[in-house]
Amino acid sequence: MTWAHYFLQVNIYLVIFYAFYKLLLDKETYFVLNRMYLIAAGGLSLIIPFLRPEWFVRQPATQQIKISIDQLTMIAQGTVAPDESNPFSLIQALIVLYILGILFFLGRFIFQLFAVKKLFRANPAGMAFSFLGRKVIDPALPGLDTIERHEEIHIRQHHTFDVLFFELLGVLVWCNPIIYFYKTTIKNIHEYLADEEAAKFQGDKETYAMLILSQAFGVNQNILTNSFFNQSLIKKRVFMLYKKRSAKTAVLKYGLFLPLFAVTLLLSSATINKNESLRKVAEEISVPISLPEPSLPIIKAGPVKKETGSWAPFYAYLAKSIKYPVAAYKDQLQGNVTIKFTLQNNEPKNVGTVTQLGSGCDAEVMKTILNFNGFKSTENGQYSITIAFRMNGATTPLKNTQNINLKGYKPLRLITIISNYDSKTQPQDTEAKVYDFVSIDTQPGFPGGMDHFYAYLHKAVRYPAEAVKNNIQGKVFLSFIVEKTGELKDIKVERKLGWGTDEEAVRLLSSSPKWTPGTQDGVPVRVKYNIPISFTLTQENKTSAIPIETGAAPLYIIDGKPATDKTALEKISPNDIESMTVIKSEKAIVLYGDAGKNGAIQVVTKKKN
Known part of the structure; x- marks a missing residue:
């Protein structure tokens, strides 16, 4: 899972949880439960992307795992071009903007902390607020005992920690407007809780409401503190003081949180984690790193x-x-x-x-x-x-x-x-030239042929645990250069599958024994080679072992006639090829029977006059 994929999921869950709160819980007077729900919503939004539903159910003891390598597109993928340098793209601009936003809001948060410290030192007149375990109350304020009680509730129930949590969460997801609703709502709930206790202490709701109204206007506030005189919340606070308490049956609504959690967990695994569109967007957002060719x-x-x-x-x-x-x-x-x-x-x-x-x-x-x-x-x-x-x-x-x-x-x-x-910038060293796979006299290959290469994969492959957990299957497309010595160098993933499969495919090629190098005019040369490696999982529990099977070579059809292997194709000059068509195994079986079970490549040569 890339950081971009994680970021997208966190924002989606924040929206889902807050929508549930506004629809069912916002009007209820169970303020303690509302506070617990909002904190849980923020925390779970950060955690759920890492959870998998299969962790909570019994899994079979073994899984049969297959990995196969197919060369259906190998010949069509020959290339000798170096990587190009990617220009500054819109995606990169958005990444830079996002990082700048994090730095800005983090700096703003630190500035606010210093502002709170300054408030404690200044001890301004007419102020009443608390932060962590400290409070500042002007002794000249009317209703001093009631205000003291109000701020004690903020300190005793650790309301400042809630504010700090959502401020830091807001730094991470500053571009999601929903986080600002979380910040406002949690501060509202803090005031409702403190008002409820302070009104009981006062003994008269009307007198307490007048106390709030009498001092609330014209008082400066700090966003991180719990202030008694918060002008923007006055109307809501007075309304909640007089609102009829919610019925006991309303508590049942909070029980719906567990099904909601289960739904988001399933959504994480079945819909978001495996959603190809979201994964492609996340991969696009990932920061590309490219080094230009020096020559x-x-x-x-x-x-x-x-x-x-x-x-x-x-x-x-x-x-x-x-x-x-x-x-x-x-x-x-x-x-x-x-x-x-x-x-x-x-x-x-x-x-x-x-x-x-x-x-x-x-x-x-x-x-x-x-x-x-x-x-x-x-x-x-x-x-x-x-x-x-x-x-x-x-x-x-x-x-x-x-x-x-x-x-x-x-x-x-x-x-x-x-x-x-x-x-x-012309290459000075002619020895460094890289040849096209289809344009040389003899193509490079694994010692003993591709069957031996399959045997090597059979022995060496380790299916990534993360890919197994998430049922990840598909192809990893790689390119590499077969050096004159037979070593495989410059191994690159051209098309990713993710979840550890890309790294495993690179490891397999990096650990491969030396190949037989390609030759041109009887001399070993460097050759660019492209190959797809397929990762496939099947669910069969017939054995406690974990067999790994490798695929075989495709069927070659040259001008309508089947060829026993690719040797016949290698004898054809690339300039004589009119077209090539790759046929997948299912369609190849329909056309050619069992001989096409590994796919087929149709080659049509140019007609000679």
Whole structure:
């Protein structure tokens, strides 16, 4: 759970608890219970996000856990581009604003504490207030004994601690308006409690009410103190003095707090913790930390107009995710790449090139389109999109500048990827070049093949306890570089799953034995490699052991003919590939029977004239 996810939950629970108070408890005269409820509401709002309902029920002794690794999208995910530096975004601006707000309100709180200390030293005339175990009352005030009694109640019932608690909570959630209602309400209840006791001591409600009214106006207040003469509360205090006490049956309303607590606990686990939209918002708010490549300039997307509609997330994702390939940068390659694809059941199919630019640009765009998983609200159909790679400061001509109107395909908006070219930033060490996975002679691999890699995972994986508790399943997408020595370096999580699975996936690759390096022209080279690791939980209690199963390689279909393994695919030049389509296991079984149980990759090569 990220800090942003926690912050969102705390604010949601504060609103729920206060809404319950206003609807059912606000008008009741059980002031002690009201006070206890508000304090509990604030405390539980901070605690509930950490609680899980499964802690309170009996759990089965064992769980069967499976982890599998699939390579369905591995080939389409080859890339050689360095990470781009993220510009200062709106999310980062909000984070800075939130931190500044915390510092401001914390400073204000400290200033108020010093102001209270100054009040005690000044001992001003006409004042009557208390703070913690101390009180200040002007001896010249009328009804001195009654006022003394009033302030004694504040001290004896420790009302100042309530005020300090909600002030500190307000520092944390200063941007939530509901916290200011909590502060006002708790101070009201303090006064009702003290007034109730003081009126009994006075023996006459009318005389006590007149005492309040006679001295309340024109008196300065401090927000942290419990003041007898609080002008803003006079009307409510007098009203509560004369209000008929609540019936005993009204106590039953407070019993509803336990079901409310259970509902919020279930909401925490079943709705908020596992709500994908909230989790994505929380991840967006998390502070990104990015280090630019030392040998390359900043590469950024071109200016993107604010988009609306179902395609807006797709355009934003492309602008953010497409990187200028190193090989294209080195060659000062500029031009357009046009890609066609078909949306079928909200998934991209038959992704292929219409115009090619080369040097990794085509593969970078295809990979990014295949990685996008937000087509759920987009209309199915055939589409084409042009990505313009531009380099400020380069002198090379533009390629593929002609307009492409592909019959039967709806053209989407142009996306421009911009790099600032500087000859001084050219990589000086040619040995450091990173190659594309699909553009070298021999791809890197685990010693003995991928079956041995699965066996390594079978032995080494530890399913994170937090992920097991929260029933977290899904894929972690990673990238890494296979060095010339076979070591795996620069391991990065490209798409997170969370709850400890990202760290476990990185640990598995970091601890992996050395791979067989890839080669180009018979010489070992550095190769960028992308791979998704799937985490899956199943509920079966047939054994006390915890078996871990790994997935097998997918079925490869090349020009309609099945291939026994990916070796046949590796023999095909990337320039000869027309399109690649990833088919999930359920659909692959329908098309190819049991052979497609691990998914399938359909490859269509270009027709030779």
